[in-house]
Amino acid sequence: MQEDWSEDSLEMPLTGNLREYSLPRILLEIKRKGVTGTLSLTSPPVTKKIYFDKGAPVFASSASDGDRFGEMLVRAGKITTQQHEKSLALLKTTGKRYGEILVALGYITPKELVGSAKYQVMEIMYSCFQLDDGIYEFQEEVLSSQEITLTISMEKLIYEGIKRLERKAAVQKDMPHPDMVFKPNDAYGIPRRNGGGFLDLNAEDSRILSLVDGERTVRQVTEEAHADSFEAMKTLYGLAFVGVIVQKGTAKKSAEAGDPAGAAGDESCMESEKTPSLSEVHNDLVKRVEDLYQQLKSMGPDELLQVDKRTELPEIKRSYYRLVKEFHPDRVYHIDDNELKYKITAIFDTITKAYKLFLDEVKRREYFDSLGKPSKPHSWKEPDRPPENVTREILLKEMFQRGMEEFKKGNFWGAVDLFKRVTSEDPQSARAWNYLSLALSKVPNKLKESEETLLKAVALDPSNSEYLTNLGLIYLKAGLKLRAKKQFEKALRLDPDDMQAKKGLQEIG
Template sequence: MQEKWGTLNDIGFPRLLHNIFAARDSASLLDMENGKVKKRFFFKTGIPVYGISNILSEVLGRLMVRKGIISQEVYEKSLETMLHEKKKQGEVLLAAGHITPHQLNDALNIQTKERLFSAFAWVNGTYHYYTIEKLPKDLFLYPVHPGYVILHALKNGYYPAERMKTEIEEKQGQIIAFAHKTIYALDDFQPNPPERRALTMIDGKRNLVDILAEIETRLSIPRADIYPFLCALLATDVLILQEGGKEKKPEGPSSEDKTLIEELTGKYLKLKSLNYFEILGIGWDAGNGSIKKAYFKLAKEYHPDRYHNNAQEVKTAASDIFTLINTAYTTLSNEKTRRAYEESLKSGVKQDVTQDAANIMNAELQFQKGKVALSRKDYKSARESFEWTVRLNPDEGEYKTYMGWTIFNLSPKDAAEVKKAKELIQDGIAANPKQDKAYYFLGVIHRVEGRLEEAESCFNKAVEKNPNIPEALSELRLIQMRKQKEGKGFFKKIFKE
């Protein structure tokens, strides 16, 4: 398959995986981006074999804690060993006897699957597919058949249910049949027995709505339960839909316009990843004459007016490109804005998902270092480590929480620092509301400030998140004892009067 840029909204991840599998390129990469989240998947002959991401919950150690393979304590100790011995987490856990080779193998396999599964939830987002000469040697390859990935991601709720329902229901009047040729075997999908039985209902003569009704009545399979299976087989061209009766007039853009939309969207996404010099195809030393010449050449090709006879979607795609070109031109043709832009390029670091993934792991290592310093009440060292974690991974709420707590412990009587500490913890909660420790830390700060009602509320929230958090439970007991003591004192005062 040729190098391709596109949006997931147009194609959907199931179809994209199928197209890659159908191409059977010997070695290839798929880069995906959705807001700040990035993923990269490696493919061997069209089959996904490895994945990386900048999502903290997908780090191997955290995944093993979540799956009950190791404890949180073991995970944190392994990070400390990684810091000192410069080893990978799997190696550290194996050497310490915390896991078996079989458990490591299973965890790495689950990690690859989960990174793939979570990408199915991306309705928006962009992708870039391209071939490479060969896969890197240091990868632990875990092949997962795309048929299996597609079906089980759909069945387990990773793909938007409404989108799946719409994809089925808008085609109910069409005849459903098996394709004459397919690149899949049924076992590639690993369907369950009811799904296999449902296929016996398809005869290539009846429309989808009739087949769904028969599956529901004769096999007692609810429609919602069979939708993922049918969607998976339709996305992979194992099943096809044909018009029955009168030929339906095509809706939306023509096939020519659809091709044009795809080409223009790909061009836009490619340009979007470039700097302004690269967009215009000029060097850093280009003068105003060269800038203007490059601009007019591109503007002539991508001005929306050129596509006035095409569908609105074509004009919109062209307009997006033209806006990028125009912004590049106006920035570089002005001496002041060009100088400022050049400085921003020199100071900025363009990172791909590989560097992001490294930052995530390095942030985890610094986080563990900070927690060790915090346990020793070395608040200065803890702050230095937590500052690094926030710098390396600014989107992780837990890091901000511990940063705030450390600042409070460093300067509990400095009003400005205490305010900063509370703001950081609140930011941490906003980013990750599941943190029991965040509410506990905030509760302690409120207690020290004499805000007992706010403190009690925070401790209760900490217990809601984790019923076994000892620190918060202890604080709540002390608050209750204080209330009882104050109550007794109140009644004594009344009787004396």
């Protein structure tokens, strides 16, 4: 469900499902209430916690192996794998704390230890934004004293967390519609030339903010910024969420002076005649999909693309790009309506088929020459319709297959996006989690997420030796030989003929 940017309501239960309430909304609610306690986020088998003092985030912890202090230091290049393993060995024999051992061995200084510990806490907090499926629970309680506490504004945490989102669907389900118009929030009193002030915007984000003028739509801002569209949308989503920009109207002052979250929540005087509401946008899209779907069986490719014999190829391309942008299946991915998804996918496939026909100059000429004759060489009929109970299964299967194709082509980012969609729709598919992990392992700096993802596959199917072997390979790639060995040995107990596991053990020596 998309965020209603005109609705002044952050009230929500402090226990629920992350599919229903996004983490940014939960964090704003905690700040608004000014409560002290612990927010637990559980997406099996991972549990992470963020601790709050009077509504401000001060600490974080994680049960994930990938979030451990030593492994974070290795990934950050602060220490080597060999130094990490030596420190772990001393940890077991001396009983000293890991950080103390690092300082005693001269691997890092006491000052670096404090800075690295804060870095670990921040990284755990930011990693929580990647959890968009699972259970959240806030428990009010007196916090125990922590040696490392942070001083960070909730708005900065939310904005940076949103900017680190990797899955498009996680942004699409909440972000403003491309046709909406935003303006700078006058309630801030922050000069435009200072960018986002406390948010420490980089040059690219500042440029995007400078284009928000109360006239340009979200789509126009994204296009004129000449930035990656996904990154630009995350920037606008983050700026709107923390209140730096507001939907065009009359922004009110926050109840708490200088509180951008409050300013965003109090936005109420909307110019509905200029900017469509989300419900209007959704209803309009559904109507256009229904209307065009009903006409598909009687339309020729020329009618679909709105071209004729005299239309040049550049114009055909423009028409195609306009239509696929309007009827792309991703526009309804977040909507729980398999019938709508089926229809828009059928439209998209038919548009693509027509475009491929007209890309070939010979076939295009043959088609137009055939018009007016007794029969057309290219007829368009309604796609065969699957039974209702298998529509979702077919869509997921097709999406998984597309992910496999992208993976084989070496487009690992594309494969990651598709496999994440499959796991979002079918979180019980161990096979999908496994292939998502394989794709992530091919992307730089994604080993930690690859491990967490594969652990979900192992939890769903613990007797699958392939998953254990893949987990061992991830640990081996990270330089964690002891863990890798443990996984390879588990795999071989299940399947003594697993050649990859045997090879992994040989490499460890």
